[in-house]
Amino acid sequence: MAENPIIAIIDSGVDNDIPFKDKIIGGISFYIKEETLYCNEDIKDDNGHGTKCIHVINGISSNSLIYVVKIIDESSKCSSFLLLEALKYLLYINVDIINISLSVNGRLYIHQIDEVIESLNSQGKIIVVSVENGKETSYPANSKNTVGVMGRLMYENKIVCERQKEIQIIANSMPVLCLGLKGKYEWFGGNSKATALVSAQISNFITQSGRYNLDRMMNILAKKSDSTLNFPIITSKFTLSENERKLMNVLLPVFSKYMCSYAVKLKDTIYEMAFDMGYTSELLDECEKKIDSVINRNKIKFCDFCNIESLVHSIYNNCISLKRKKNL
Numbered sequence: 001m002a003e004n005p006i007i008a009i010i011d012s013g014v015d016n017d018i019p020f021k022d023k024i025i026g027g028i029s030f031y032i033k034e035e036t037l038y039c040n041e042d043i044k045d046d047n048g049h050g051t052k053c054i055h056v057i058n059g060i061s062s063n064s065l066i067y068v069v070k071i072i073d074e075s076s077k078c079s080s081f082l083l084l085e086a087l088k089y090l091l092y093i094n095v096d097i098i099n100i101s102l103s104v105n106g107r108l109y110i111h112q113i114d115e116v117i118e119s120l121n122s123q124g125k126i127i128v129v130s131v132e133n134g135k136e137t138s139y140p141a142n143s144k145n146t147v148g149v150m151g152r153l154m155y156e157n158k159i160v161c162e163r164q165k166e167i168q169i170i171a172n173s174m175p176v177l178c179l180g181l182k183g184k185y186e187w188f189g190g191n192s193k194a195t196a197l198v199s200a201q202i203s204n205f206i207t208q209s210g211r212y213n214l215d216r217m218m219n220i221l222a223k224k225s226d227s228t229l230n231f232p233i234i235t236s237k238f239t240l241s242e243n244e245r246k247l248m249n250v251l252l253p254v255f256s257k258y259m260c261s262y263a264v265k266l267k268d269t270i271y272e273m274a275f276d277m278g279y280t281s282e283l284l285d286e287c288e289k290k291i292d293s294v295i296n297r298n299k300i301k302f303c304d305f306c307n308i309e310s311l312v313h314s315i316y317n318n319c320i321s322l323k324r325k326k327n328l
Contacts, residue, residue, distance in 0.1 A: 005203040005211075006065045007057060008095040010086050011050030011102070012072035013043040017183045018051060020058050027068030030085050037085060045181060046074035052178040052188040053101055053196040059298060060157065060200035063207050067095055078102055080109040083140075087116040090125070096206055099199040100129040100146075101192035103138035113140060121145040124213050126202060130195035131167055142166045145214065147202075147221075151194030159201060161225040163218055171198050175302045177280065185281040185297050240309055241316075247291070248312045254290055255308060258283045275305045293319045 006025065014024060027043035045051045054066055069090065071082040083104060090098060098120065104110065117127060117140060127146040132138035141148035148166065151173020160170040175189030205220055206212075212220065240248065260276050275283065284295050299318035304311045 003207065004063055004065050005096040005206040006067055006094065007097040007099055007199055007203055008067045008069055008090055008093065009050055009053055010069045010071060010098065010100045011053055012047035013045035013050050013070035014054055014068050015045045015051040015181050018179060023058060023066050025065045025067055027070065028089060029070035030082050032082065043068040043070045047072055047076060048180040049192065052180055053099065053192060055178040056193055056196035057200040060197060061203040064200065064203045067093060072102065080104045080106055080113065084109045084113050084116065087113060087120065091119060095125060096211060097199050097202055098125055098127045099196060100127065101195045103132040104140060110139060114143060117143055117145045121214055124211060126214055126217055128195055128199045128202065130191040133190045137166055147198065149191060149195040149198050151191040157197055158226045159198060159221060159224065161221040163222055168218065169198055177297045177300055187277060187280060187302065240312060244312055244316045247316050248308065251287055251290060251312065254283065254286045273305055274307045277305060287315060295319050
């Protein structure tokens with residue numbers, strides 16, 4: 001058993017304001033300036049992507065420790081050369097899992113990256129890589145020595161493992177509220193979110209059963225795989241309780257500021273949304289002030305925003321102090 005598996009996150013860094021700083025055990029930043037490679041210990045996230053990956057992992061595997069490797073800048077730019085340098089560096093760092101939520105489009109340095117990935121694999125380090133959003137495959141997710149991950153919309157955090165395929169893992173990519181920059185909650189989904197989920201679950205397996213090489217870990221994932229995929233449908237309207245209807249009347253002035261009607265397409269599913277999702281954090285902040293209670297962001301789901309009733313139902317059931325009140 002391993003009490004605290006270490007996950008290296010090759011991404012955009014980590015925000016200084018995250019509440020679980022004790023889980024960050026170190027890090028390094030690689031960047032190119034005037035055609036020269038530099039590295040330092042400034043792992044501050046200027047993008048938000050890496051912070052949200054870490055939030056997903058911490059929410060599923062709270063025992064995991066995080067080593068941050070920053071190679072993505074504030075404009076989401078990276079390069080195959082920086083990825084190569086990050087992977088080479090991790091040959092000398094004690095980690096169990098390497099999470100890579102990015103892809104390489106060019107062919108430059110691919111041979112060298114493959115060699116380093118093989119060396120990392122021989123060290124027993126499990127490399128989990130996301131497929132580029134909108135594609136069926138991408139590099140290095142399709143490397144033979146990595147765990148390739150593609151997201152699908154699901155209600156639960158299931159993993160489907162098909163070892164014979166080039167991309168072996170399907171995992172839940174349904175957007176969730178995550179801490180981004182400066183403590184602001186934002187929606188985070190897609191293949192990057194699915195990959196962070198898989199890294200977290202592999203970390204949980206290591207905590208429970210010990211460290212395994214890639215082949216044995218893939219066997220574990222295959223055995224625990226659930227082939228029954230329950231894809232989301234548009235949330236139907238809830239029959240609200242009396243207290244929930246009272247809450248709805250209290251919150252309607254807040255809702256009216258953020259309501260709109262538009263369709264969001266995620267993969268092959270179309271959601272008719274009732275709220276502007278770009279202002280989710282502001283909406284929930286105002287709801288908290290209105291009812292003088294804290295809403296558990298980790299329990300709020302993307303589908304809750306399809307209509308007023310579903311959002312009221314979710315807020316009511318994820319707000320403990322509110323439920324204790326007899327009168328609204």
